[in-house]
Amino acid sequence: MTFNEWHAQFEWEQIQDKIQCKTEVDVQRALAKTGNLDLEDFAALISEAAIPYLETMAQKSRAITLKRFGRTMQMYLPLYLSNECSNACTYCGFSYLNKDIHRLTLNKEQLLSEIQVIKQWPYEHILLLTGEDAKNAGFEYLREAVQICKEHFKHISIEVQPMDTEEYKILAKEGVSAVMVYQETYHQKNYKKYHTSGKKSVFSYRLEAPERICEAGLRKVGLGCLIGLEDWRADSFFTAMHLRFLEKKYWRTRFSISLPRLRPHAGLQDQKNFQTDKELFQLICAYRLFDPDVEISLSTRESPVFRDNAVKVAVTSLSAGSRTDPGGYSLSKEELPQFMVNDDRSPEEVASMLIKEGYEPVWKDWDPVLDAF
């Protein structure tokens, strides 16, 4: 069975009701468990009934994270290769409908300039991002970019258009070890409302991408939804369901969760499903309690204060010094970013914060020499 088939068995409203019906007794039962938590426990921990238990959730999450990951923090840096896109996502500044943006796909010289600037920092883990434009930044373009980057970085992740299994296999051979592919929302009926045209409007092709990535043998897959599109509790429940499904089927693969909240950007329309800082903190703790092994990543969308607190509880991966526009590190002309960053501290400043808190910043995720074992 595919996750697409599994997901089709559940109604969105049914999941919302399940979460809303959770009581403090359900939360206490989840918190008292010593073994693995199930999806019912996760529903309780993200429910409103869990809010009075945030302190307990934070303490338990911190203990689990320290035991499983130690006092280390993986550091990565996003590198936007292109802001050209043939999709029309209503929440994104790169939408092809946005005519106010200067479009740019980095050529080889521009990419090398970006790398040269980035290498002033100790980063060995780079996350390559593009819009979804098969003509200007398609598979072959990405393949060449990976070939260039692997000369300069030990670990390459990508966040690009979903691909076929064979394409993922080729990229794995080229040196890509992790793929981030966020479903944005698991609300199938409303998905089309946010993805009005282009390849991304096909819900099922995106939903099954993590399985194709696992089949292709990539080392890690990143999951997540865009918090703020739909009811964040229901979307997070489906994300946790997706995670558990994949972990059972692909036990050799590592998984990470990202929790991007909508940030201001050009072309933004209404934002009715805001999640507060307190609720995001609750969600991060719930993921950690639900899955002690999952990596949790927090980008510069969040404020310094929030990130500094979250790293002490459950987060295992951070970016710092990020630019969210192609050429952002080296070109003097500023392109329109995909979203505005909320934490503009330099990598050195974030590393100092981590060291002060007793953590060791780790500038790479995986050393290719370990692939021999």
Ligand code: SF4
């Ligand atoms: S979210 Fe991705 S696919 Fe959608 S418009 Fe932005 S860059 Fe394009």
